[in-house]
Amino acid sequence: MNKFSIYQYLLILIVLVVGTIYALPNLYPTQPSIQVAYTDSGKSADQTLLNELEDILKKASEDDIQNESNYIEADEETKAKMVLENAYDEIFLRDNKIVIKFNDVETQLSSKTILQKNLLDKVIIALFLEPSTPAWLKNIGANPVKLGLDLSGGVHFLLEVDIDTLQNDRLEGLLDSYRKSFKDERIKYEESYVKDFALHFKFSDKGSYNKALKKYNEESQAINGLQYVITERPSTNEIKLEYSDIAVREIRDYAVTQNLYTLRKRVNELGVSEPIVQRQGKDRIVIELPGVQDPTAAKKIIGKTANLEWRLEASTRTSPLRKEKFNYKENEFQTAFLEKAVIITGDVVSGAQFGFDENNQPQVSIDLNLDGGRAMQKATSGNIGRRLGVLFVEQKTKSELVTNSQGESVIEQTTYIEKNIISLATIQAVLGTRFRITGLSSQTEASELALLLRAGALAAPMKFVEERTVGPSLGKENVELGMKSIIIGFALVVIFMTLYYRVFGIAANISLIINLILITGVMSLLGASLTLPGMAGIVLTVGMAVDANVLIFSRIREELKEKEPQTAIRDGFSRAFVTIFDANVTTLIAALILYLIGTGPVKGFAITLSVGIVTSMFTAIMCTRGMINLIYGNRHIRTLKI
Amino acid sequence: MNIRFKFMKFRRIAAIISIVLFLISIISLATRGLSLGLDFSGGTLIEVSYEKPIELQSIRDTLEENGYSNSQVVNFGTNLDVLIKVSDQSGNSSIGENIFTILEKQGGPLELKRVEFVGSQIGDEFLEQGTKGALTALFMILMYVAFRFQYKFALGAVTALAHDVIIILGLFSFFKWDFDLTVLAALLAVIGYSLNDTIVVSDRIRENFRTERVLEPIDMVDLSLNQTLGRTIVTSLTTLLVLFALFIFGGELLRGFSLALILGVLVGTYSSIYVVANILMSLGLTQDDLAVPEVEGADFDEMP
Numbered sequence: 001m002n003k004f005s006i007y008q009y010l011l012i013l014i015v016l017v018v019g020t021i022y023a024l025p026n027l028y029p030t031q032p033s034i035q036v037a038y039t040d041s042g043k044s045a046d047q048t049l050l051n052e053l054e055d056i057l058k059k060a061s062e063d064d065i066q067n068e069s070n071y072i073e074a075d076e077e078t079k080a081k082m083v084l085e086n087a088y089d090e091i092f093l094r095d096n097k098i099v100i101k102f103n104d105v106e107t108q109l110s111s112k113t114i115l116q117k118n119l120l121d122k123v124i125i126a127l128f129l130e131p132s133t134p135a136w137l138k139n140i141g142a143n144p145v146k147l148g149l150d151l152s153g154g155v156h157f158l159l160e161v162d163i164d165t166l167q168n169d170r171l172e173g174l175l176d177s178y179r180k181s182f183k184d185e186r187i188k189y190e191e192s193y194v195k196d197f198a199l200h201f202k203f204s205d206k207g208s209y210n211k212a213l214k215k216y217n218e219e220s221q222a223i224n225g226l227q228y229v230i231t232e233r234p235s236t237n238e239i240k241l242e243y244s245d246i247a248v249r250e251i252r253d254y255a256v257t258q259n260l261y262t263l264r265k266r267v268n269e270l271g272v273s274e275p276i277v278q279r280q281g282k283d284r285i286v287i288e289l290p291g292v293q294d295p296t297a298a299k300k301i302i303g304k305t306a307n308l309e310w311r312l313e314a315s316t317r318t319s320p321l322r323k324e325k326f327n328y329k330e331n332e333f334q335t336a337f338l339e340k341a342v343i344i345t346g347d348v349v350s351g352a353q354f355g356f357d358e359n360n361q362p363q364v365s366i367d368l369n370l371d372g373g374r375a376m377q378k379a380t381s382g383n384i385g386r387r388l389g390v391l392f393v394e395q396k397t398k399s400e401l402v403t404n405s406q407g408e409s410v411i412e413q414t415t416y417i418e419k420n421i422i423s424l425a426t427i428q429a430v431l432g433t434r435f436r437i438t439g440l441s442s443q444t445e446a447s448e449l450a451l452l453l454r455a456g457a458l459a460a461p462m463k464f465v466e467e468r469t470v471g472p473s474l475g476k477e478n479v480e481l482g483m484k485s486i487i488i489g490f491a492l493v494v495i496f497m498t499l500y501y502r503v504f505g506i507a508a509n510i511s512l513i514i515n516l517i518l519i520t521g522v523m524s525l526l527g528a529s530l531t532l533p534g535m536a537g538i539v540l541t542v543g544m545a546v547d548a549n550v551l552i553f554s555r556i557r558e559e560l561k562e563k564e565p566q567t568a569i570r571d572g573f574s575r576a577f578v579t580i581f582d583a584n585v586t587t588l589i590a591a592l593i594l595y596l597i598g599t600g601p602v603k604g605f606a607i608t609l610s611v612g613i614v615t616s617m618f619t620a621i622m623c624t625r626g627m628i629n630l631i632y633g634n635r636h637i638r639t640l641k642i
Numbered sequence: 643m644n645i646r647f648k649f650m651k652f653r654r655i656a657a658i659i660s661i662v663l664f665l666i667s668i669i670s671l672a673t674r675g676l677s678l679g680l681d682f683s684g685g686t687l688i689e690v691s692y693e694k695p696i697e698l699q700s701i702r703d704t705l706e707e708n709g710y711s712n713s714q715v716v717n718f719g720t721n722l723d724v725l726i727k728v729s730d731q732s733g734n735s736s737i738g739e740n741i742f743t744i745l746e747k748q749g750g751p752l753e754l755k756r757v758e759f760v761g762s763q764i765g766d767e768f769l770e771q772g773t774k775g776a777l778t779a780l781f782m783i784l785m786y787v788a789f790r791f792q793y794k795f796a797l798g799a800v801t802a803l804a805h806d807v808i809i810i811l812g813l814f815s816f817f818k819w820d821f822d823l824t825v826l827a828a829l830l831a832v833i834g835y836s837l838n839d840t841i842v843v844s845d846r847i848r849e850n851f852r853t854e855r856v857l858e859p860i861d862m863v864d865l866s867l868n869q870t871l872g873r874t875i876v877t878s879l880t881t882l883l884v885l886f887a888l889f890i891f892g893g894e895l896l897r898g899f900s901l902a903l904i905l906g907v908l909v910g911t912y913s914s915i916y917v918v919a920n921i922l923m924s925l926g927l928t929q930d931d932l933a934v935p936e937v938e939g940a941d942f943d944e945m946p
């Protein structure tokens with residue numbers, strides 16, 4: 001009577017097998033490895049680089065062991081083998097990068113130093129742990145559970161993009177261009193200023209007021225909705241102009257997207273194997289750098305600013321003292337002389353957009369703020385026909401081998417500034433807060449120029465609002481503490497259940513083991529990160545998971561008082577089900593909300609808790625029942641010990 | 643029917659204890675407030691590990707010399723680990739690194755274990771989100787219980803939850819334990835756990851009200867509590883076992899978290915017996931409330 005159909009057993013089996021397969025990768029150890037990529041992101045690693053790395057490491061390995069007695073005594077063939085064994089475990093090419101695996105952390109670290117000393121700035125080297133998951137598991141997407149930053153060690157930054165400054169800059173620019181066009185169209189105004197994110201104009205008479213209003217309304221029409229919100233005050237001839245919600249959202253998206261782009265490029269320079277650079281919410285950017293141990297260095301690179309300089313091309317009459325020679329960014333053999341005087345820099349640029357002109361030719365339109373517009377106007381008014389250059393200014397770091405006071409050779413990093421020409425175009429008219437660069441050869445060139453201009457302008461300033469750095473030793477310590485708690489908690493529960501419920505207790509314990517396997521499998525499958533609170537969640541699940549079993553068993557005990565064993569087992573399971581279901585749904589609600597409000601580690605707790613609830617329901621209701629049915633189902637039992 | 647423990651005999655005393663604890667907690671929260679951890683208060687925290695024990699006073703002096711007079715310096719876990727907290731409202735994000743450099747110069751090889759910087763604005767947001775989250779959780783659970791049971795049960799369940807949460811918060815406020823994000827997470831888990839207990843008890847009361855038509859409501863409740871007592875104790879025990887394992891072996895970072903959960907399990911177990919049942923009795927739960935056997939229970943009976 002207490003029998004499962006073959007399909008029910010099959011379902012248990014399938015879940016169990018799938019869970020086990022996806023949990024398997026966690027059993028394979030990770031191997032200390034390094035990843036080498038060319039610093040120039042345009043170049044991808046190839047066989048030549050691989051051979052070069054191989055030679056360097058073998059050479060170092062030989063130096064390392066050449067004085068050992070068994071090396072000196074060995075023949076040539078054995079010698080080569082020993083050198084290779086001592087150098088690295090495996091080296092191969094993957095995704096434009098070279099991966100080298102080592103047998104221990106010491107070799108990994110020393111090899112990194114050796115390679116860096118030999119290759120200096122040519123390559124970026126990142127340390128990471130390569131899982132030794134077999135290929136067949138990788139092919140079905142089974143990977144080990146990802147560790148959160150509190151377990152792997154690393155840096156977490158949250159940056160906030162300052163949209164307000166950008167919005168104000170844009171309004172200032174707008175103010176200037178309206179002043180100019182009102183002057184041209186003889187619209188008279190008494191006052192004009194920007195205040196509280198709004199543009200204010202007070203007009204001298206009704207006529208001007210009406211003309212301006214008409215102009216505003218016309219210009220407010222943009223492709224994706226109204227650009228401005230216009231507030232009219234006819235009694236005093238005042239008009240207030242604010243950005244519409246759509247426009248503000250656009251400004252925000254523009255700034256965040258641009259900053260994301262810039263940050264990604266910079267993070268790549270850091271040489272982290274799996275960095276995360278993501279937008280979070282409206283105006284924040286989260287950066288996670290697993291394995292990075294020096295937050296100061298990371299901050300320096302992330303906070304590094306690129307800049308722009310606009311300068312006139314030097315004419316033949318410009319004195320040599322007042323001109324400078326620069327390379328082009330795209331073509332290092334092409335050079336040009338620019339004047340030393342800088343007209344404007346990147347901080348006055350509030351936007352740069354790639355588009356097409358009226359002849360459908362690619363162009364880049366540039367917005368400056370008020371100060372920038374004025375400076376540009378002054379500089380260009382007497383110089384129509386001359387060429388105007390844009391320099392891209394970058395902070396770069398250079399590594400050098402130097403000998404320190406102790407006589408060791410160490411890598412020293414120095415920063416320097418590099419300036420390259422990204423555009424040199426003829427001035428067609430007097431420029432103001434808005435102008436464009438045309439005559440670009442291709443669409444690609446135009447979009448690249450816009451990107452560079454924006455990178456130099458750094459769309460909006462950013463500030464660090466949150467930082468969490470976990471040192472590698474603490475990460476390791478956390479993993480050990482978490483594992484210890486899980487094992488001890490688990491052992492205590494298993495012992496208790498066996499003593500208290502005997503056969504049923506053992507069935508519950510097996511369910512508990514299955515539960516742990518399933519949690520691991522699901523976590524791997526979801527690709528969710530395991531954090532320290534996440535491990536605590538697993539411990540808690542172990543304690544709470546037996547609850548479902550306990551509910552069932554105590555129910556069976558009660559039923560036994562009135563019914564014969566088989567009926568008691570059946571009714572015990574079915575009566576307890578409703579209770580288990582209700583009780584778990586509510587915990588799931590709490591976990592879900594925790595997931596929504598939590599960040600990082602706490603999210604990890606919510607995930608393991610939710611996963612644990614679902615798997616523990618499955619194991620208690622299906623697996624324990626299955627086992628009990630197998631044990632007691634097919635025979636007549638007179639007494640049941642529970 | 644055997645009713646071994648007459649739980650409801652003590653319901654007035656229990657009610658008084660609960661109310662007193664609740665009031666003390668509220669007063670403590672109102673006067674002393676919570677000692678908010680870094681996540682909510684904002685500021686900088688830095689944990690370093692020395693190779694040999696160091697005088698905390700010397701660190702304090704060095705920090706003071708360098709203009710960090712508003713810092714707290716304590717040992718963390720062992721006497722080799724030192725935790726430094728700086729509450730800086732200016733939002734300077736590099737205090738942690740600066741302090742590390744200063745300590746490195748002061749002497750002693752030391753290792754950077756962690757740096758945490760939380761801008762005050764982010765801290766406020768966490769607090770706001772946390773409060774909103776806890777309230778949303780309470781509300782949704784109320785809705786679920788009202789839907790699955792009956793409003794009197796829902797009221798009982800939510801009162802029990804509020805009781806548990808406030809008392810735990812009160813304890814954290816009274817003993818000035820740090821309240822941070824992990825404690826908040828523990829608190830939400832307590833909501834889940836305590837409800838678990840409550841539902842098991844309510845479920846049994848509902849069932850008995852439908853099947854045992856001869857008893858007085860008070861005996862009905864006592865009977866239900868006795869029937870679920872074994873389970874309540876066993877579950878609380880296994881959960882406490884793992885929580886103590888976590889409290890003892892889980893390290894400093896999880897101490898507040900496991901403490902909140904241990905308290906939660908204790909208070910939650912108590913409240914599922916006394917608070918819920920008490921509310922049901924006070925609201926005068928009658929058989930009419932549950933007279934019509936609903937179909938939902940029957941739906942599941944056929945399931946394994």
